[in-house]
Amino acid sequence: MALNRRDFLKVAAAAGAAGAVDTASALQREPKTLPPNAVGMLYDATQCIGCKACVAACKEANHMPPEHDADKSELMWDVPLDLSGKTLNIIKVYQDGNVAQKDREINGYSFVKRHCLHCVDPSCVSACPVSAMTKDPKTGIVEHHKDRCIGCRYCVYACPFAVPKFEYDGPFGQIQKCQFCAHLQAKGQLPACCDVCPTGASLFGLVEDLKKEAQIRLAKKPGESHRFARGKLGGNRPVQEGTIANYQKHLYGEKELGGTQILYLSAVPFEKIGLPTNVPEYGYPAITEGIQHTLYKGMLPPLALLAGLVYLVHRTAGKPDESEETPRKTKAKKEKS
Amino acid sequence: MSAHEPLGGRILTKPFLAFSALAAIALVILLARFVFGLGAVTHINDGYPWGIWIVIDVMIGTAFGCAGYAIALLVYVLNRGEYHPLVRPAMMAGLFGYTLAGAAVIVDLGRYWQVYTLLLPWYAQFNSVMLEVAWCVMAYIVVLAIEFSPAFLERFGLTDARQKLSKVLFIFIAVGILLPTMHQSSLGTLLVVLGFQLSPLWQTQLLPVLFLVTALLMGFAIVPFEAILASRGFRRPIETRILGKVSGVTALLLAGYLVVRFADLIVRGQLGAAFAANLDAGMFWLENALFVLALVLLARPAYRTNPRMMFVAATVLLVAGSIYRINAYLIGYHPAGGGWNYFPSVTEILVTVGMFSIEILLYLLFVKQLPVLPRGERVTAVQ
Numbered sequence: 001m002a003l004n005r006r007d008f009l010k011v012a013a014a015a016g017a018a019g020a021v022d023t024a025s026a027l028q029r030e031p032k033t034l035p036p037n038a039v040g041m042l043y044d045a046t047q048c049i050g051c052k053a054c055v056a057a058c059k060e061a062n063h064m065p066p067e068h069d070a071d072k073s074e075l076m077w078d079v080p081l082d083l084s085g086k087t088l089n090i091i092k093v094y095q096d097g098n099v100a101q102k103d104r105e106i107n108g109y110s111f112v113k114r115h116c117l118h119c120v121d122p123s124c125v126s127a128c129p130v131s132a133m134t135k136d137p138k139t140g141i142v143e144h145h146k147d148r149c150i151g152c153r154y155c156v157y158a159c160p161f162a163v164p165k166f167e168y169d170g171p172f173g174q175i176q177k178c179q180f181c182a183h184l185q186a187k188g189q190l191p192a193c194c195d196v197c198p199t200g201a202s203l204f205g206l207v208e209d210l211k212k213e214a215q216i217r218l219a220k221k222p223g224e225s226h227r228f229a230r231g232k233l234g235g236n237r238p239v240q241e242g243t244i245a246n247y248q249k250h251l252y253g254e255k256e257l258g259g260t261q262i263l264y265l266s267a268v269p270f271e272k273i274g275l276p277t278n279v280p281e282y283g284y285p286a287i288t289e290g291i292q293h294t295l296y297k298g299m300l301p302p303l304a305l306l307a308g309l310v311y312l313v314h315r316t317a318g319k320p321d322e323s324e325e326t327p328r329k330t331k332a333k334k335e336k337s
Numbered sequence: 338m339s340a341h342e343p344l345g346g347r348i349l350t351k352p353f354l355a356f357s358a359l360a361a362i363a364l365v366i367l368l369a370r371f372v373f374g375l376g377a378v379t380h381i382n383d384g385y386p387w388g389i390w391i392v393i394d395v396m397i398g399t400a401f402g403c404a405g406y407a408i409a410l411l412v413y414v415l416n417r418g419e420y421h422p423l424v425r426p427a428m429m430a431g432l433f434g435y436t437l438a439g440a441a442v443i444v445d446l447g448r449y450w451q452v453y454t455l456l457l458p459w460y461a462q463f464n465s466v467m468l469e470v471a472w473c474v475m476a477y478i479v480v481l482a483i484e485f486s487p488a489f490l491e492r493f494g495l496t497d498a499r500q501k502l503s504k505v506l507f508i509f510i511a512v513g514i515l516l517p518t519m520h521q522s523s524l525g526t527l528l529v530v531l532g533f534q535l536s537p538l539w540q541t542q543l544l545p546v547l548f549l550v551t552a553l554l555m556g557f558a559i560v561p562f563e564a565i566l567a568s569r570g571f572r573r574p575i576e577t578r579i580l581g582k583v584s585g586v587t588a589l590l591l592a593g594y595l596v597v598r599f600a601d602l603i604v605r606g607q608l609g610a611a612f613a614a615n616l617d618a619g620m621f622w623l624e625n626a627l628f629v630l631a632l633v634l635l636a637r638p639a640y641r642t643n644p645r646m647m648f649v650a651a652t653v654l655l656v657a658g659s660i661y662r663i664n665a666y667l668i669g670y671h672p673a674g675g676g677w678n679y680f681p682s683v684t685e686i687l688v689t690v691g692m693f694s695i696e697i698l699l700y701l702l703f704v705k706q707l708p709v710l711p712r713g714e715r716v717t718a719v720q
Contacts, residue, residue, distance in 0.1 A: 129471055130462060171373060
């Protein structure tokens with residue numbers, strides 16, 4: 001016999017150990033790259049005035065219902081507290097001390113706009129079993145397809161930015177998230193939030209162009225004047241004259257978790273406005289898929305394991321009438337009574 | 338001639354009726370879930386999208402269901418035929434554990450009516466750990482049913498079919514060892530993508546290894562747990578000698594597990610997180626103290642002839658493995674954005690209780706009606 005049981009088990013154990021060691025040394029797959037024509041947004045928190053026009057425009061463009069506070073005392077107003085099954089875009093505020101000055105960490109405040117960041121290597125797309133989350137190969141927009149979603153909510157669990165939300169309140173709920181108004185973009189329009197933003201805090205454009213614009217702002221000194229584009233970078237709307245704020249010298253989303261197509265500039269530290277900063281420069285799917293692809297390389301390792309198992313089980317229980325019933329050794333080792 | 342026999346006896350006993358009542362309560366709550374939605378009966382939310390229906394019913398339920406996997410590995414791969422009397426009850430535990438976990442997934446799915454898309458190749462997303470788990474678990478439920486079917490065929494005198502099945506059963510046994518190896522490890526891999534959202538006490542690239550080994554440990558623990566309960570409940574002799582040897586195997590595996598668990602923390606430089614003053618650290622020590630206690634109990638040769646101590650050891654190990662899963666999926670998970678809390682609602686808990694009650698009901702029904710438990714006189718009686 002070419003391979004006996006003992007040898008097989010030894011080989012299997014060695015392979016297992018080797019796999020374990022490999023795994024420990026981070027076997028990642030190649031990072032994903034930004035599609036060449038990826039569209040995105042530069043959100044400059046220092047330009048945001050907290051008017052929430054974008055929140056209202058988002059609701060209208062995506063036919064989302066208003067949210068009311070628990071006691072429903074103010075039915076006139078849409079008062080979402082966070083992203084939810086009813087709210088795809090929200091303006092939040094960071095406040096500290098006496099909240100005296102905008103864009104200051106101590107005794108100051110800052111607005112922040114939260115919605116899907118359209119990751120370059122999205123966890124939700126990697127997690128979804130039925131391709132209900134997809135990333136457009138041209139625009140890079142991460143879209144959701146409710147017609148095939150099974151509602152397992154693994155995307156909700158996996159997203160590092162807490163973006164996808166599920167509607168728990170009815171029998172036929174669905175996943176809700178910002179899809180960058182792909183339906184409007186298809187008609188040549190801007191995403192509703194960028195379109196309505198009066199100051200250009202939410203600025204639409206090609207991701208590569210937006211990165212350059214961000215670097216220009218970061219290179220300038222605080223107080224210097226700058227012509228802030230509105231709507232679409234390179235569009236024909238009148239620009240807004242303004243001054244450069246005391247930025248954190250970092251463009252959030254350029255590298256974080258493999259990069260995002262929504263980019264952030266802020267004067268207060270990014271972790272204060274709810275963006276995770278203690279994160280690697282690759283997306284987590286690079287690790288998960290690395291582990292999976294190593295263990296299941298073309299399904300060959302499982303098939304090899306199966307072949308070995310079939311062989312071993314056949315030797316033990318292969319004879320008709322003995323399988324399941326009485327493996328060989330049982331007869332030899334008669335029980336004592 | 339089968340080595341197993343139905344116990345016979347009355348079906349509608351008091352315990353049976355009590356568990357039926359619990360199962361009925363769960364079914365009523367599930368009716369409300371389907372009419373009013375998940376939010377009406379559970380406390381799951383956008384921070385904690387997976388509650389105990391997933392973490393207990395599926396993650397822990399299938400680990401309990403690994404009895405069939407663990408014993409098959411012992412009997413057919415390591416060729417320890419002496420453990421053979423344990424195969425059929427173990428397969429049955431597996432069949433129930435997995436089938437009910439499958440049912441739990443369906444009721445937890447937000448869009449269950451589209452669950453068929455899991456089987457459509459053009460929607461399959463092969464990078465998804467979830468897809469692999471789903472396919473493996475579905476296939477394994479079928480394989481378990483086939484592996485257990487000799488009990489039915491014998492009961493209803495279908496000798497011909499029984500013999501035909503015997504000729505090919507080895508293939509199903511082999512597949513039945515491969516599939517849990519794949520998906521039980523993947524239940525750990527599922528968490529890797531959470532990244533920083535999972536405490537470093539649990540987040541590691543060894544998650545697949547740790548989940549696989551703890552599933553095996555729990556599978557081994559279920560065997561004495563079930564056998565000793567059955568012997569007490571039905572006043573049968575106990576297979577003490579065999580169960581003692583299972584405990585020995587379990588102890589070895591458990592020792593290996595603890596070495597890997599702590600070596601991993603040390604290599605990653607995260608052992609310090611275990612000494613923080615927070616819930617994570619407390620639960621980490623509870624989890625591992627129970628694993629160590631189980632090891633101490635299992636490792637003492639004197640306890641391996643003592644059914645009571647074997648039962649205690651098995652119970653401690655099952656609790657330890659369960660807490661490991663609860664820790665990794667709920668306690669150690671800190672949703673991005675923060676500000677979320679989760680504690681299961683009463684109705685949510687009652688459904689989980691009902692699921693396990695159904696498992697017990699099926700067990701009582703099957704062992705009385707089908708040749709599942711080993712024939713009494715053939716095994717060593719305790720005395």
